[in-house]
Amino acid sequence: MKRVLSGVQPTGDVTIGNYLGAIKRFVELQETTKAFFMIVNLHAWTVPQDPVVLREKTISLAALYMAVGLDPNKATIFAQADVPEHTELAWLLQCIAYFGELGRMIQFKEKSEGKQNVTVGLYTYPVLQAADILIYQADQVPVGEDQKQHLELTRDLAERFNSRFGHTFTVPEPLISEFGARIMGLDDPTKKMSKSAPSPFNRITLTDSPDEIKTKIMKAVTDTENEIRYDPETKPGISNLLTIHSLFSGLAVEELVERFRGQGYGTLKKDLVEVVVSHLQPIQERHRQLLVSGEVLDVLKRGAERARAEASKTLYAVKEKMGLVLR
Numbered sequence: 001m002k003r004v005l006s007g008v009q010p011t012g013d014v015t016i017g018n019y020l021g022a023i024k025r026f027v028e029l030q031e032t033t034k035a036f037f038m039i040v041n042l043h044a045w046t047v048p049q050d051p052v053v054l055r056e057k058t059i060s061l062a063a064l065y066m067a068v069g070l071d072p073n074k075a076t077i078f079a080q081a082d083v084p085e086h087t088e089l090a091w092l093l094q095c096i097a098y099f100g101e102l103g104r105m106i107q108f109k110e111k112s113e114g115k116q117n118v119t120v121g122l123y124t125y126p127v128l129q130a131a132d133i134l135i136y137q138a139d140q141v142p143v144g145e146d147q148k149q150h151l152e153l154t155r156d157l158a159e160r161f162n163s164r165f166g167h168t169f170t171v172p173e174p175l176i177s178e179f180g181a182r183i184m185g186l187d188d189p190t191k192k193m194s195k196s197a198p199s200p201f202n203r204i205t206l207t208d209s210p211d212e213i214k215t216k217i218m219k220a221v222t223d224t225e226n227e228i229r230y231d232p233e234t235k236p237g238i239s240n241l242l243t244i245h246s247l248f249s250g251l252a253v254e255e256l257v258e259r260f261r262g263q264g265y266g267t268l269k270k271d272l273v274e275v276v277v278s279h280l281q282p283i284q285e286r287h288r289q290l291l292v293s294g295e296v297l298d299v300l301k302r303g304a305e306r307a308r309a310e311a312s313k314t315l316y317a318v319k320e321k322m323g324l325v326l327r
């Protein structure tokens, strides 16, 4: 059975970009693979966090995983900081990673641009991400397009380690959808939708109320024409709305273009509001129930135990090859 690993940072409210690009696919993958889905709360610390909020968001994200359909009996659901083997392996991988290759990471450049006191953690976190993946011998990693470069680094590190020390790691493949791997910001459809974009009008979150969803979609930036057509180059706003509609409604983009032919952007937007609200409402209801049930901490505890049992096997093999096992 193939192994799959992925994660989401508890750094704000999960967006429909995170959902459509990654989490929605986790639910399908848990049926056919040995799956590990984590909440990457150590990665969150690459930028400043409020500890109380971070703890709350971590639990809320675990509840959201379950609310969208992840089943702790099928997939291992855990928090990254509960499995210390990740950071130990990350250190060892840092000792084979090159300074220059980390400096080329686009996310590092984007997140550090114009900032003072950029942390070493922001620079080295792609190596921790590599450790997260390699420690479970993952074959596949379902991610959005923004993570492609980090996955390349993970593959390079795995291959470098294997060629220096003998076969140890599975070299993972990214699983990036052909469609919807990059949901764009509603306020600026030339940039990706993001949890941490400064304006709340950039994103729809999975916990937004129907009114918030309506306001954000109706305000979404489009263009000065009035033709509904899919063309991400010249019509990024409308193309993004069509993409979101298609992924939520299950209707093909061509079908939607046909259905809204000759109608204004307002009609498409109103229909999209209904589609998104009706998809998110049951998830939000289940999310609320899970948060009051107290079940989540238990799931994370059991998940961490299962994850540690797997992770410690790989870590032992690595330490043995590197001359670090003494007894």
Ligand code: AQP
Pocket: 007, 008, 009, 010, 011, 012, 015, 017, 018, 019, 020, 021, 022, 142, 143, 144, 145, 146, 147, 180, 181, 182, 183, 184, 192, 193, 194, 195, 196, 197
């Ligand atoms: N806009 C997007 N479209 C499709 N997929 C996306 N992902 C992120 N944004 C989009 C995918 O969501 C997963 C979880 O992302 P993450 O929490 O690890 O952090 P990120 O990639 O940096 O996403 P954000 O939303 O931009 O978070 P912040 O603002 O905290 O940095 C990943 O698989 C990602 O590809």
